[in-house]
Amino acid sequence: MATTAKKKGAPKSLAAGRPPILHRPKTISRSATKALINKHHLLQKRKRQAIAKGDKAEEAAIDAEIEALGGIQSYQEASLQGQRQDRGGDSSRVLMQWLEPCFSSLSKKKSGRRLRMLEVGALSTQNACSKSNHLDIERIDLNSQEEGILQQDFMERPLPRDESERFDMISLSLVLNYVPESKGRGEMLRRTTQFLRGPGRYIGDPQLAVNFPSLFLVLPAPCVMNSRYLDEERLIAIMESLGYTKVASKTTQRLVYYLWRRDRVCKGAGVSFSKKEVRSGSTRNNFAVVLS
The missing domain is CATH 3.40.50.150 (Vaccinia Virus protein VP39)
Structure with missing residues (x-):
């Protein structure tokens, strides 16, 4: 099957691809792996917010922070570390x-x-x-x-x-x-x-x-x-x-x-699920799934 070409103007479904695994990444500690992944997640969240606001300057500043961390490659290598069997491993x-x-x-x-x-x-x-x-x-x-x-x-x-x-x-x-x-x-x-x-x-x-x-x-x-x-x-x-x-x-x-x-084939529009608060509290994250 040939590689699917990306459609011009189509929204990108995933924030980034998975890492190359031709070479085993250098081992880093569990705590360092977690910290690096969390930092990348935070920066990606801030970047999405900047894009939504149309703030090009903030977007560029966040891109610079991501590159300072080693770019997407460092994030991908940390993700691979988390897949090792001694770290919880293969889901x-x-x-x-x-x-x-x-x-x-x-x-x-x-x-x-x-x-x-x-x-x-x-x-x-x-x-x-x-x-x-x-x-x-x-x-x-x-x-x-x-x-x-x-x-x-x-x-x-x-x-x-x-x-x-x-x-x-x-x-x-x-x-x-x-x-x-x-x-x-x-x-x-x-x-x-x-x-x-x-x-x-x-x-x-x-x-x-x-x-x-x-x-x-x-x-x-x-x-x-x-x-x-x-x-x-x-x-x-x-x-x-x-x-x-x-x-x-x-x-x-x-x-x-x-x-x-x-179990069932659901035809038509079906039930919609908006971004509705189900838990309160300042320590909650904003992950949501919306069906319109």
Whole structure:
């Protein structure tokens, strides 16, 4: 598949691509990694605010601060450090744990069935899901430099022409939080339904029907646990409006993991979700998902 050309004037869906992984980055401490990532997140937030206000001088000053930190490369290398196994590591290990009963059942049946998975924002071709004999994985990223990961923006990916181009599962692991605007996040979640196979496809196979077709969603924990505009109840309501049902979830100090099964086809405008405060307090962040 050829690299998708960016449309002139189209809004960019993600703040930045994933890091190149041809070379192992120099190891830095856990605390330094966290501080660097947090600083970049703060600067990117300030930059979005400056862009929204049309303040070119402030935007340029923030760009200079980002470059002084080592630019996007330093941020990407810090993100890779966080993916190491001794730091909590590969998020798809949680997904594989959830799917283990299903895959064990497939192995016992010796069906040889392989499920199609689209991994958006792929970091590596060697993660836990890549080692499964039950998955055929297509990997995309905004800034791939590894063979096996297509350089492509999910929001500009051509829509499937037929069922053969759809997927049994989509992975959005630490991707949604890189979308700069709350409305764009809602549009990304809505767009996943266009790439998944239809609900009820596996109704004759109970093990598969429990988990597929589905969306694996991973976010930084504060996006859900400490947001002014989003909590788990509201996230569930948003996902249900798109036809998803929560199958599994896990919360750690750093991350929240969700597996959502697509149960319904939602046609028309559906329910709208504005930027509504669900928690008060000066220490809350402003992460939000808007469906209009």
